[in-house]
Amino acid sequence: MLNNEFEPNDDWLNANPLVMESSPAPDGFSADGDVNDVSDQADTYSFSRRMGRNFRFKLCSFGQRTCNEYGEIDTITAYIDVLDSNGNVIVSSQAAPGNLIETRIQAGLTYYVRVVAGDTMGATVSYHLTANEFE
Numbered sequence: 001m002l003n004n005e006f007e008p009n010d011d012w013l014n015a016n017p018l019v020m021e022s023s024p025a026p027d028g029f030s031a032d033g034d035v036n037d038v039s040d041q042a043d044t045y046s047f048s049r050r051m052g053r054n055f056r057f058k059l060c061s062f063g064q065r066t067c068n069e070y071g072e073i074d075t076i077t078a079y080i081d082v083l084d085s086n087g088n089v090i091v092s093s094q095a096a097p098g099n100l101i102e103t104r105i106q107a108g109l110t111y112y113v114r115v116v117a118g119d120t121m122g123a124t125v126s127y128h129l130t131a132n133e134f135e
Helices: none
Strands: 002-004 028-035 042-048 053-061 078-083 089-092 100-105 110-117 125-134
Touching: 028 042, 028 110, 053 078, 078 100, 078 125, 089 100, 110 125
Parallel strands: 002 028
Antiparallel strands: 028 125, 042 110, 053 100, 053 125, 078 089, 078 110
C-alpha cells in the first residue's frame, strides 16, 4: 500500500503514520509527497516494528517505483533523516554520497523518517520515499 503525506506533518509530533507492506518483498513501506524550501520544508512519517530489523531508506523521483542504488534526488535539493522515539536525528542522508541511508530499527519503539527540503529555490520537489528491511 502506498502512503501519501498529508498536512500538517512538518515535525515528529505531527507525523503521518505509515502502513507497512509485506508483499512481494521484505517488509517495508513507500510514501509519495512534496517538499518546498519556502512553503513546506519537511514531511515526517512514523513507524514501528515488533522485531528489530535493519532498514534501508531511499529517496527517489516522484513516479519512480524503482530508482538507482543511491536514490535519484540530489541531497542538496532534499534529503532524509531518521529520528528516534524522542525526535533526535540518528542518521541522515545529508552527509551521505546519495539519498540512501541504512540503520537498525529496534523492536517496539516508534521511529520517524523525515524528508527535508534543501535548496529547492522555491520550487516544489515531488518525491517517492521507500524503506525496506534487509539482512
